[in-house]
Amino acid sequence: xxxxxxxxxxxxxxxxxxxxxxxxxxxxxxxxxxxxxxxxxxxxxxxxxxxxxxxxxxxxxxxxxxxxxxxxxxxxxxxxxxxxxxxxxxxxxxxxx
Numbered sequence: 421x422x423x424x425x426x427x428x429x430x431x432x433x434x435x436x437x438x439x440x441x442x443x444x445x446x447x448x449x450x451x452x453x454x455x456x457x458x459x460x461x462x463x464x465x466x467x468x469x470x471x472x473x474x475x476x477x478x479x480x481x482x483x484x485x486x487x488x489x490x491x492x493x494x495x496x497x498x499x500x501x502x503x504x505x506x507x508x509x510x511x512x513x514x515x516x517x
Contacts, residue, residue: 439463439470454501459489 433441446458461481463474493500 437463437470438467438473439465457489457492459485461485 427447429445431443433443435441440463442462442464444458444460444462446460448456448458450456463470465471465474490500
């Protein structure tokens, strides 16, 4: 049986925002009939306005990305076994460039 490997998709936003936005998806095999889909939204702000922009829209992003994961599960006829998990903030997502 061939070994399953992790699958990854990175999308670079082309919208005009004060920084760089990236949406990432990782598909991690968890046995023969289960996988975990990990979605990450990363934003690298440019200056103070970039930080203000990202922090002010965090509640909207949480709602939007949770809905996106639920629609992916529904359209693929997959059952959601747990999650989506809450947003974890990291220093990398608040890095200044």
